Amino acid sequence: MMIMRDVAIAKSEFLPDQKAVTKVQDYQEDEELFRYCRLPQIVKYVECFTGPNIMAMHTMLINKPPDAGKKTSRHPMHQDLHYFPFRPADKIVCAWTAMERIDRSNGCLVVLPGTHESSLKQHDYPEWEGGVNALYHGVRDYDPSLPRVHLVMEKGDTVFFHPLLIHGSGMNRTPGFRKAISCHYASSDCEYIDVKGTSQENIEKEVAQIARRRHGVESEVSLKDIWQFRAKLVQGVRTNL
Numbered sequence: 188m189m190i191m192r193d194v195a196i197a198k199s200e201f202l203p204d205q206k207a208v209t210k211v212q213d214y215q216e217d218e219e220l221f222r223y224c225r226l227p228q229i230v231k232y233v234e235c236f237t238g239p240n241i242m243a244m245h246t247m248l249i250n251k252p253p254d255a256g257k258k259t260s261r262h263p264m265h266q267d268l269h270y271f272p273f274r275p276a277d278k279i280v281c282a283w284t285a286m287e288r289i290d291r292s293n294g295c296l297v298v299l300p301g302t303h304e305s306s307l308k309q310h311d312y313p314e315w316e317g318g319v320n321a322l323y324h325g326v327r328d329y330d331p332s333l334p335r336v337h338l339v340m341e342k343g344d345t346v347f348f349h350p351l352l353i354h355g356s357g358m359n360r361t362p363g364f365r366k367a368i369s370c371h372y373a374s375s376d377c378e379y380i381d382v383k384g385t386s387q388e389n390i391e392k393e394v395a396q397i398a399r400r401r402h403g404v405e406s407e408v409s410l411k412d413i414w415q416f417r418a419k420l421v422q423g424v425r426t427n428l
């Protein structure tokens with residue numbers, strides 16, 4: 188599992204390291220956490236998007252910490268497809284479940300309705316004064332006048348969304364750690380694509396660098412290698428992914 192830390196809190200001399208944890212990524216080998224991905228009440232909706240062959244591609248336990256005053260607890264507006272080297276997008280869906288009441292005070296999800304019908308945009312690190320967390324890329328240009336919807340959710344509420352939907356989340360202005368659990372599912376019939384020469388080249392370079400550093404791999408690593416390694420079957424047959 189990959190433990191992610193908030194850039195501002197991790198640098199603070201006053202807070203213990205544990206207080207900086209923003210996310211645990213890739214919990215697919217943890218049986219207890221992975222039970223979430225198998226919940227029939229989630230999978231029955233996922234199947235409407237993916238069909239019967241279902242892979243869990245990306246698993247996250249999200250723990251948005253109280254903001255340390257630098258606004259780094261915000262998650263920039265982005266499209267999840269930026270991170271994924273598999274298609275078609277319509278056969279990918281995210282399930283995101285609130286583990287407590289989540290509203291604007293602790294940094295709820297913010298979405299731009301209808302943007303799932305647009306194309307994949309160029310993503311980069313936003314130029315935020317207080318710093319940006321590792322891998323938190325944002326859409327470079329989007330129309331700021333597009334209407335936003337703040338998703339206020341009760342504990343156990345789940346939202347299912349398309350990987351092209353532009354979304355992010357606000358600052359956590361409360362003293363608590365805002366908790367959610369999520370899984371990106373895809374049909375195992377999806378196909379990997381080569382992202383060289385596309386807007387996703389920057390994320391491939393960054394993720395490959397992290398993978399090489401963490402696992403001491405000397406050779407070239409592609410986004411496809413990384414996702415093939417992370418992917419886990421939830422239902423049906425593992426055909427392509």
Ligand SMILES: O=C(O)CCC(=O)C(=O)O
Pocket residue numbers: 247249251262267294295296354355356367
């Ligand atoms: O839970 C959040 O605050 C947003 C998470 C998210 O959009 C992501 O990790 O891609």
